[in-house]
Amino acid sequence: MGLLELDQNTSASGGAAAEPHGRSAVASIRMLVRYKAWANGITFPTVMALPDGEALRPRPTRFGNMVHTLNHAYVVDDIFRAHLEGRRHGYTARNTDHTPPLAELWESVQAMDRWYVDFADGLSARELGEVVRFEFVGGGQGGMTREEILLHVVNHGTYHRGFVGDMLYQVPASSPANDLPVFLRDAYHRA
DSSP: OOTTEEOTTBOTTSSBOSOTTSOOHHHHHHHHHHHHHHHHHHHHHHHHTSOTTTTTSOOSSTTSSHHHHHHHHHHHHHHHHHHHHTSOOOOSSSSOSSOOOHHHHHHHHHHHHHHHHHHHHTOOHHHHTSEEEEEOTTSSEEEEEHHHHHHHHHHHHHHHHHHHHHHHHHTTOOOOOOOHHHHHHHTOEEO
């Protein structure tokens, strides 16, 4: 199966799906991480196609420009990946001091999206519900189930792609539709 494909008739353990009339949590998580990868695959090429300087042009937004906003989403993905892997991430903030080159960031994001898809594909329903303990970057202890972490990563990326969409309109440039219903209609392949 490809990055955007998921066999709807198979459970996490490889048997028949447990919920014949609805989507299981495992199937939903697997679909959502694919949605995240698809939406990034629309957003990054759009930003990369802007006239020179627009992606890094200072704008009135929390992270200053489009690329640094996208980098923040990547850093948070990387932090939570480390939590899921049970290792330290090494970040002292939720973004880096310097904005990486957009093409390099896009390569890193694609690799990260592949990791999340592969990780989600390997989880059972039991594993999805297990709590992962970690320390927040700003301090303090945290604990979330793997399902909650994956939902957070998907939601967080959507939130910040929305900021980038607003900045695209400031160029002015059009922001392509990257909502979940569009993904389900145009890109998601139920095997």
